[in-house]
Amino acid sequence: MKVGIDLGGSHIGIGLVDENGKILYKEEKYIKNKDNIEKVIEEFITEKVMQINLTNEIDSIGIAIPGTVSENKIIKAVNLGIQDYDLATELEKILHIKVKLKNDAKCAALAEQKYGELAQYENSIFLCIGTGVGGAVIFNGKLLEPKGVPGFEFSHTIIHKNGNLCSCGKRGCFETYASLKKFKEKIANEYNLNSIDGEVIREFIRNNSTDSRLKYIINSYIQDLSIGISNIINIFEPEAICIGGSFAEYEDILKQPLKKALLEENLLFNKRDDIIIKHAKLKNDAGIIGAALI
Ligand SMILES: [Zn+2]
Structure with missing residues (x-):
């Protein structure tokens, strides 16, 4: 079981995804700034996911970033007003779950390759x-x-x-x-x-x-x-x-x-x-x- 997160310019989509790529539960929230991003993700994991899915462990959290990602850090995400931000480490400190980041187009390509039009x-x-x-x-x-x-x-x-x-x-x-x-x-x-x-x-x-x-x-x-x-x-x-x-x-x-x-x-x-x-x-x-x- 994994958590997939799609970070947009003004909203964030968070979903619980099973091993077949099926979204079991998702929600969408508005975000204001980067502190708010951490808070929204933390709340989703601690409140929603743990309640719904107590028996299953979450293996990892993946986040699709609308910008440049290098070595698991956000280098630049212009639409979010973010630069040089180590979101993964910040979240790992709070949640104790492995967090991985990748550019959003690359994430969408992976999804289409595995489950969509490019399979x-x-x-x-x-x-x-x-x-x-x-x-x-x-x-x-x-x-x-x-x-x-x-x-x-x-x-x-x-x-x-x-x-x-x-x-x-x-x-x-x-x-x-x-x-x-x-x-x-x-x-x-x-x-x-x-x-x-x-x-x-x-x-x-x-x-x-x-x-x-x-x-x-x-x-x-x-x-x-x-x-x-x-x-x-x-x-x-x-x-x-x-x-x-x-x-x-x-x-x-x-x-x-x-x-x-x-x-x-x-x-x-x-x-x-x-x-x-x-x-x-x-x-x-x-x-x-x-x-x-x-
Ligand atoms: Zn250019």
């Missing part, structure tokens, strides 16, 4: 596209992880010289073009929409599919996205690509255009007739299930 492939890529872009590579059945620094920062590969300024300080990073949040903001600004709520934006796109300005915005998003993804394909030649994050909700709008651009634009070194793009199956549970697999 049948030896070589695959997982991309989490939402506010930012996270990524992971499964190669010969294993999650690739360099020693020392985390690596696989697809989001910060440059796709435009002197392009948009990125939160990392560089210009032209893939993330600044592939961000679904920025894509929604662009549409909302262009058409004076009051909301960038996903459902509102998707409905607007579906109802205005012949509008030429809207087509232009979608095409330029797809162009940038396909350039970034083709670079990853050319390096790793995965059998399949799985896309998670809020992008998965745009399957009917963006999947075919993305596939078409990858296959028909002159982007891939090794030409092919088809490309397998899957949409993440485990959705919001991928972080909790993946964290339990660390």
Whole structure:
């Protein structure tokens, strides 16, 4: 029995996960700051888990971190306002249970590989596209992880010289073009929409599919996205690509255009007739299930 924790920008999802990757119990809480993170986790373990599951021992706690993790420490998690934070040691002192941390996209990739859309492939890529872009590579059945620094920062590969300024300080990073949040903001600004709520934006796109300005915005998003993804394909030649994050909700709008651009634009070194793009199956549970697999 393991505890899987998905740390988000403003909330935390905590679940009790069995050896088959099934979430037996979960709850979601809002978090304010890092002291609050420790408190919420401690309360969950001491109050809820111990009550429900007194007879079973908890082997370990895994935490999916929305940021950079190195040697089981949080180096930087911009959305949480956290830098150089040894959350694992702090929790181990209180709970006396082994705590392991990993980047959230890598956790979600592990979950999809074990229980989701990537289970049948030896070589695959997982991309989490939402506010930012996270990524992971499964190669010969294993999650690739360099020693020392985390690596696989697809989001910060440059796709435009002197392009948009990125939160990392560089210009032209893939993330600044592939961000679904920025894509929604662009549409909302262009058409004076009051909301960038996903459902509102998707409905607007579906109802205005012949509008030429809207087509232009979608095409330029797809162009940038396909350039970034083709670079990853050319390096790793995965059998399949799985896309998670809020992008998965745009399957009917963006999947075919993305596939078409990858296959028909002159982007891939090794030409092919088809490309397998899957949409993440485990959705919001991928972080909790993946964290339990660390
Ligand atoms: Zn960057």
